[in-house]
Amino acid sequence: LENALVARPCRVRDARTATKKTLATVGFELLGPGLAARGMPRAADVLAALEEHNEDHRAASSSSSSSGRPPPLERYYRFLEAALLERTGASFARAFTHTARLPGVHAGYGDYAHTDCAARSWPTLLRGGQREPDTAAFPTGLGDAAVARASKARRVAVVTVWRYLGPEPHARHSHLALLDHATLASATDDSAEVLDFDIRTLDDDLGHNYRLADHDDGRTSEHHRWWYFPGLDRDDEAVAFVAFDSAGHAAFAHADKLPVATLVHAAFLDPRAADHPDRHSIDCRVLLAWDDDGDDDGDP
DSSP, rough: TTOOOOOOOOEEEEEESOOOOTTTTTTTTOSSOOTTTTTTOHHHHHHHHHHHHHHHOOEEEEOOOOSSSSSHHHHHHHHHHHHHHHOOOSEEEEEEEEEEEEEOOOOOOOOOBBOOOOTTSGGGGGGGGSSSOOOOSTTTTTOHHHHHHHSSSSEEEEEEEEEEEESSOOOOEEEEEOGGGSOOOOTTSSSEEEEEEEEEOTTOOEEEEEEEEEOOOOOOEEEEEEEHHOTOOTTEEETEEEHHHHGGGGSSSTGGSSSOOOOOOEEEEOOTTTTTTEEEEEEEEOOOOOOOSSSOOOOO
């Protein structure tokens, strides 16, 4: 039963009414409102592109090259790159994969507490200024040029952008919960907070993530503080969070609570919205690199 999932009641707080959350302070933040005016493709267009793309590839996840993506999806990738370059001050950005959560053709909701990276994950291979990395060890959608550039960078990060796509104008049925790492036990604590596990993506890439460990003393439900952004606007907002950052403990406050800088998160159903339709959503991952030797101009 080592891999059994245990349900625990948790309170999820409204991040909109709290002190502003940013990638640099807590490892996540709200992008928008105002993304539509800046050119973010409409949710309906992205959704139609996902349905077309998934029908072609029979998968909910894709790391394919730009030539294999429908134009609205390609434009969305480029929009995220530009938005995160502006937000973080990075020198380079490459959106390289996505996971679609669609009725009938989806990867399911990640409704357990987990991260998108672990100490054995591919981004850790970019640390140390490798000049000739083994590109076979990286996601297929990243491309050799992006790997080569990132491997020489002063700092690299992977940011996941989670976006609600409908079918209602605002998210009601289910949401993304993000953990405040200040409420995790210290990484040196004898009682481990996370479990390391392997995961095989629909692209057949091998990934390594952490799951939040359960404790008989009830610490998981009573002490962990969770946040979410209720009512996300499908055309004007998205949520970004740190999947990996080579800055380590300096990436965001309390990032040192885990072996690498990566944020714990989970999907959850709103019990007050059981009669609302299942959500459609997309999460995209974007590689960021800082080439220069100066100070960072932004987060994460």
